[in-house]
Amino acid sequence: MRSCSAPGKMILFGEHAVVFGKPALAMAVDLRVKASVNVSDQYSVNGHPMRARHHAYISAALDEAWDGPPLSVTTKSSIPSGSGLGSSAAVTVSTIGAILAERGQFDAERVARKAFEVEYLVQRRASPTDTSASTHGSGILVSPDRLDGFLWRIEKGTQEWNIHHCDVRKLTFVVGYTGVHAPTGPLVQKVKEFVESDAEGRKAIDRIGEIVMDGADAVAQADKPRLGALMRENHSLLCELGVGHPSIDKLIESCSEMCYGEKITGAGGGGSIIALTDAPKDVSEAISAVGGRPIIVRVGGSGVLVERQ
Numbered sequence: 001m002r003s004c005s006a007p008g009k010m011i012l013f014g015e016h017a018v019v020f021g022k023p024a025l026a027m028a029v030d031l032r033v034k035a036s037v038n039v040s041d042q043y044s045v046n047g048h049p050m051r052a053r054h055h056a057y058i059s060a061a062l063d064e065a066w067d068g069p070p071l072s073v074t075t076k077s078s079i080p081s082g083s084g085l086g087s088s089a090a091v092t093v094s095t096i097g098a099i100l101a102e103r104g105q106f107d108a109e110r111v112a113r114k115a116f117e118v119e120y121l122v123q124r125r126a127s128p129t130d131t132s133a134s135t136h137g138s139g140i141l142v143s144p145d146r147l148d149g150f151l152w153r154i155e156k157g158t159q160e161w162n163i164h165h166c167d168v169r170k171l172t173f174v175v176g177y178t179g180v181h182a183p184t185g186p187l188v189q190k191v192k193e194f195v196e197s198d199a200e201g202r203k204a205i206d207r208i209g210e211i212v213m214d215g216a217d218a219v220a221q222a223d224k225p226r227l228g229a230l231m232r233e234n235h236s237l238l239c240e241l242g243v244g245h246p247s248i249d250k251l252i253e254s255c256s257e258m259c260y261g262e263k264i265t266g267a268g269g270g271g272s273i274i275a276l277t278d279a280p281k282d283v284s285e286a287i288s289a290v291g292g293r294p295i296i297v298r299v300g301g302s303g304v305l306v307e308r309q
């Protein structure tokens with residue numbers, strides 16, 4: 001049996017703009033998925049016969065990385081699904097990691113590449129941000145240019161993304177899930193239509209790109225007031241792009257007095273916010289009081305790991 005674990009992620013800056021070739025900054029969070037694979041007499045997932053429809057990521061991961069005898073796959077997750085914390089990326093990365101370890105071919109870059117292919121296939125995922133953040137851990141800067149700290153490059157069609165290591169000091173955030181499930185694909189499409197038809201949209205995307213680069217510096221220095229201000233500006237720009245939602249406003253209003261900054265994380269339209277604060281318990285209570293689901297996360301931990309049996 002081979003087991004691998006991989007973390008969830010949090011996008012700090014640059015969601016949506018990354019789809020237009022701008023940089024983005026994402027960090028691993030301290031919630032993980034563990035996947036184990038075992039040669040067996042039939043394909044199964046958590047004790048049930050594997051079905052491509054029900055086990056889309058795992059079944060696509062096997063297609064992508066395995067051509068041996070049937071495998072039984074078991075997964076254990078501490079990442080709430082649908083919370084914007086990258087649970088599907090972590091399932092994909094940990095499963096691919098375990099398969100490659102079983103084949104004696106475990107290598108982070110190979111995991112990141114194959115995991116992106118799987119998410120692209122299942123979700124038409126627009127960028128490799130989630131899968132590379134889960135694979136590398138710490139923080140990653142996704143950029144059109146090759147910069148210091150280069151890890152690997154991922155290509156799809158005419159697009160390419162350079163993935164870089166980003167130093168992350170220990171910081172605590174509160175993630176607030178609105179409870180409003182908002183699939184990423186339609187939101188990416190909505191932003192695309194706006195940006196292609198409106199100069200204000202293109203300006204917002206350009207400014208987000210600048211915020212990401214400033215933000216990478218502020219993260220490395222753990223400069224919380226600067227980070228907070230950049231988060232608020234990035235949030236306003238995301239709202240201009242049309243991915244705000246009343247459920248997001250409600251959570252932000254409940255806690256902003258106790259925070260350095262707060263913003264949408266991920267696709268928006270519902271989904272989750274992140275808040276940077278020195279008072280995570282108080283912020284969690286405020287978010288709960290208005291009906292949100294808070295999760296306190298620490299960022300910057302390990303990426304994909306082969307677990308000892």
Ligand code: PMV
Binds near residue numbers: 017085126128265267
């Ligand atoms: O769906 P999430 O929370 O992983 O975030 C989507 C981020 C986008 O930039 C909107 C899309 C992408 O694939 O990068």
